[in-house]
Amino acid sequence: MESLFGDQDFLDKNSGNNFADIILPVPIPRMFTYRIPSTLKSEIQIGLRVIVQFGKKKVLTGIIGKVHNKPPQAYDAKPILDILDAEPSVNPLQIRFWVWMAEYYFCHIGEVMFAALPSGLRLSSESKIQVNPNFDPETSKYPLDIREEKILEALENQAELSYEDCEKILGIKTIHPIIKSLVAKEAILIFEKVQDKYSPKVETRIRLVPGIAKDKNALQAVFEAVQGKPKQESILLKFLRDIPVFQRPELNEKGLDKATLLEEGDSESSLKTLIKNGVFESFKQIVNRIEEVEAERKAYALSSSQQAAFDEIKGHFETKQTVLLHGVTGSGKTEIYIQLIEEVIDSGSQVLLLLPEIALTTQIVGRLKQVFGSKMGVFHSKYSDNERVEVWNGVLSGRFPFVVGVRSSIFLPFDSLGLVIIDEEHEPSYKQFDPAPRFHARDAAIMLAYFHQAKTLLGSATPSFESYSNASQGKYGYVSLDHRFGDATLPEFHLANLSADRKKNLLKLDSTRLLREKIQQALDQQQQVLIFQNRRGYSPYVQCEDCGWTGQCVQCDVSLTYHQFAEELRCHYCGYKEKVAQSCPVCGSTQLSLEGMGTERIEESLSLLFPEARLGRMDLDTTRNKHGYQRILDEFAAGQIDILVGTQMITKGLDFGNVSVVGIWDGDRILNFPDFRSGERAFQQITQVAGRAGRREVKGQVIIQSRKPENEVFENIIRGDYLEYFRQEMMDRKKYYYPPYVKLIKITTRHTDFKTAEKAAHALHHQMAKIPIKKIVLGPEKGVIARIKNQYQLESLIKLEKSGATQSVFKENLTRIIEELQAVPDFRSVRWVVDVDPN
Numbered sequence: 001m002e003s004l005f006g007d008q009d010f011l012d013k014n015s016g017n018n019f020a021d022i023i024l025p026v027p028i029p030r031m032f033t034y035r036i037p038s039t040l041k042s043e044i045q046i047g048l049r050v051i052v053q054f055g056k057k058k059v060l061t062g063i064i065g066k067v068h069n070k071p072p073q074a075y076d077a078k079p080i081l082d083i084l085d086a087e088p089s090v091n092p093l094q095i096r097f098w099v100w101m102a103e104y105y106f107c108h109i110g111e112v113m114f115a116a117l118p119s120g121l122r123l124s125s126e127s128k129i130q131v132n133p134n135f136d137p138e139t140s141k142y143p144l145d146i147r148e149e150k151i152l153e154a155l156e157n158q159a160e161l162s163y164e165d166c167e168k169i170l171g172i173k174t175i176h177p178i179i180k181s182l183v184a185k186e187a188i189l190i191f192e193k194v195q196d197k198y199s200p201k202v203e204t205r206i207r208l209v210p211g212i213a214k215d216k217n218a219l220q221a222v223f224e225a226v227q228g229k230p231k232q233e234s235i236l237l238k239f240l241r242d243i244p245v246f247q248r249p250e251l252n253e254k255g256l257d258k259a260t261l262l263e264e265g266d267s268e269s270s271l272k273t274l275i276k277n278g279v280f281e282s283f284k285q286i287v288n289r290i291e292e293v294e295a296e297r298k299a300y301a302l303s304s305s306q307q308a309a310f311d312e313i314k315g316h317f318e319t320k321q322t323v324l325l326h327g328v329t330g331s332g333k334t335e336i337y338i339q340l341i342e343e344v345i346d347s348g349s350q351v352l353l354l355l356p357e358i359a360l361t362t363q364i365v366g367r368l369k370q371v372f373g374s375k376m377g378v379f380h381s382k383y384s385d386n387e388r389v390e391v392w393n394g395v396l397s398g399r400f401p402f403v404v405g406v407r408s409s410i411f412l413p414f415d416s417l418g419l420v421i422i423d424e425e426h427e428p429s430y431k432q433f434d435p436a437p438r439f440h441a442r443d444a445a446i447m448l449a450y451f452h453q454a455k456t457l458l459g460s461a462t463p464s465f466e467s468y469s470n471a472s473q474g475k476y477g478y479v480s481l482d483h484r485f486g487d488a489t490l491p492e493f494h495l496a497n498l499s500a501d502r503k504k505n506l507l508k509l510d511s512t513r514l515l516r517e518k519i520q521q522a523l524d525q526q527q528q529v530l531i532f533q534n535r536r537g538y539s540p541y542v543q544c545e546d547c548g549w550t551g552q553c554v555q556c557d558v559s560l561t562y563h564q565f566a567e568e569l570r571c572h573y574c575g576y577k578e579k580v581a582q583s584c585p586v587c588g589s590t591q592l593s594l595e596g597m598g599t600e601r602i603e604e605s606l607s608l609l610f611p612e613a614r615l616g617r618m619d620l621d622t623t624r625n626k627h628g629y630q631r632i633l634d635e636f637a638a639g640q641i642d643i644l645v646g647t648q649m650i651t652k653g654l655d656f657g658n659v660s661v662v663g664i665w666d667g668d669r670i671l672n673f674p675d676f677r678s679g680e681r682a683f684q685q686i687t688q689v690a691g692r693a694g695r696r697e698v699k700g701q702v703i704i705q706s707r708k709p710e711n712e713v714f715e716n717i718i719r720g721d722y723l724e725y726f727r728q729e730m731m732d733r734k735k736y737y738y739p740p741y742v743k744l745i746k747i748t749t750r751h752t753d754f755k756t757a758e759k760a761a762h763a764l765h766h767q768m769a770k771i772p773i774k775k776i777v778l779g780p781e782k783g784v785i786a787r788i789k790n791q792y793q794l795e796s797l798i799k800l801e802k803s804g805a806t807q808s809v810f811k812e813n814l815t816r817i818i819e820e821l822q823a824v825p826d827f828r829s830v831r832w833v834v835d836v837d838p839n
């Protein structure tokens, strides 16, 4: 990858420049240029929040992206009205990264900004203000003037005010100087929506008043006074047990959290009495939401092959930015990461470790926490916004030199990354599907590392073909670990023939005899079993046996999945639900049958087949709340579940010693993915889930059920022959022009009316064909799902040669074409969604 623009624009501060490009929270493709008034010149800096006028009436808050001396050609630059903060909110490297992302993924820079900023810092077309919860008028260093006080008064009655509200309250036209001053005085915060407000977590703490804490006689007197009042006495004793005031006076200073003091059931009113009588005092303190955990162990010593891999990685880093670590499942990649991370943070640089989905990888996060303790920040997708702001601030303040996070953690305010690690780099979930920016976190992270001049390590047991081919061409360093850590060996594979079993009447509730036997053996030896099926719910189709009717979503062209627990039919695309009909809505027949197996139904079948086994299920439906996933994992780890049925959630990173059997319920379903990557994905998915078996002493066995076990993909997987499989597939990719040989761009045309969508898609196609570069334009064709949420989807696929220049020409033209089409009256409400490097 190459930088698309020069470095100097982004690195220099303002040196007599007259113009600034501002990133605004509005849907315009690029930054907008404003004039820097001479009064602000000395303060202008990249990353500062500023106030500008946009259009006739709107006043917006934006971020300075660039300063320069080129006046805009198409319009007269308006002046920047004011600067909001003394310090920039984002650093120049971040801005540079945003610009790259908007350009590469063909979206608005405002959209990137929106994805990147936690809402506490986010800007929108209607910024609002709230009281800063840390603000205390009594102790504030900065006196407020009358108008400022008026605004704060108004905020006492109303949680939030818009700029316009403020203007009305004061009866003036230009509110921004006052807002700015209030922000500078730390009296208010600017935010976007009420529910996004950042509020620090406040704890009430209790301590002995100084007169008592420093005087044994005074304390003695207190004890005498509470004699006969056992409730008060008990609180006093509890306090002194936790805080030995005379030996450790500093602990009394810090106080004891009120909740802890009262946790053994002591009464709140007795505590109040003690406070009223001048024994205790209470005070408030802002605390971290993110728990502090001390490191509990040192990194393990590496085995000799791990050490060799570690040395090779570092050797490659001498000459290459990126290295691919191809290590089979259970080879101990995580321990190698740990050593590298330690080295880099010891040298004073930052480290980012990306994981496909934190909730799905709590085990690895736990292992890292043991080693890095409170130096490590965790950036979850299930975190609340407040928690995100704390991680953001932790990176800024240096509290977290190391962050483990999901794809959006690439936007954190790093200023000196030394290393970025992307674990399970092949994972499709690294790609953001919706909304824009539709970025691939692996590719974006490589770019981010490049901007920081940092190294990137990609780790996987089943590398993506993109990365493997980059490695085989020498663009990336390549390091391989081909056996498991310790004495563990790779699992043994068996194919179980569904068709043959059916003919011989051996099939029971869709399970083959072989699978049942292997499960039984595992249960007999107190070993655990994982069953994988990539389909949640009970059954994916409800069908009328008389007329063939199937239950369809009213808004999407997909069949509804039956969920037995909820007794509902649900659409997995839009969330539509309906109660199950007792009879067919078309012919009235009551012969409705449930076709196909989802995880819910498999769990039920297994409980019938193995009544003595304890079953568990892990899928989106059982893990919706924040701790659902962890609970199931804990039960599994504690041996309270014998057979765990799950979707792709059970394929990632699980490291349990007692799993001896992995069953793949429907191997064919994995292969039948309507996509050029289906083979690659099948290889990855099956190898990964199989890799959960036999990770310690017990030998692992994997059973794949299939109607067509002779498929050669299975053969390659079973032989574990990644390279052979890669070679075969790459020949096809080359022949039919697919990545990594070409660059793909998918454009989806959406509209509620099919005819309009079709017309618009053809018009687009026609225009794109005229762009004067080498390319292949396919389509437009109905999407895999022709209609989602009442929007028809038509897809065009563009294949470009892999050169930066070609892509720029194409994207420039595409911007123009879409703008022109949007001006056509018929197409005004058509939406075009551009997806670069689609999954």
Ligand SMILES: Nc1ncnc2c1ncn2[C@@H]1O[C@H](COP(=O)(O)OP(=O)(O)OP(=O)(O)O)[C@@H](O)[C@H]1O
Residues within 6 Å of the ligand: 300, 301, 302, 303, 306, 327, 328, 329, 330, 331, 332, 333, 334, 335, 460, 461, 485, 652, 653, 654, 655, 691
């Ligand atoms: N040097 C070491 N000393 C002690 N234990 C180790 C060492 N290296 C790895 N292990 C243990 O071996 C097991 C497998 O290692 P790890 O989970 O890191 O493998 P992995 O390559 O990440 O596997 P996967 O790709 O399947 O997730 C873990 O339980 C880990 O704690």
Ligand SMILES: [Zn+2]
Residues within 6 Å of the ligand: 553, 554, 555, 556, 571, 572, 573, 574, 575, 576, 789
């Ligand atoms: Zn739907």
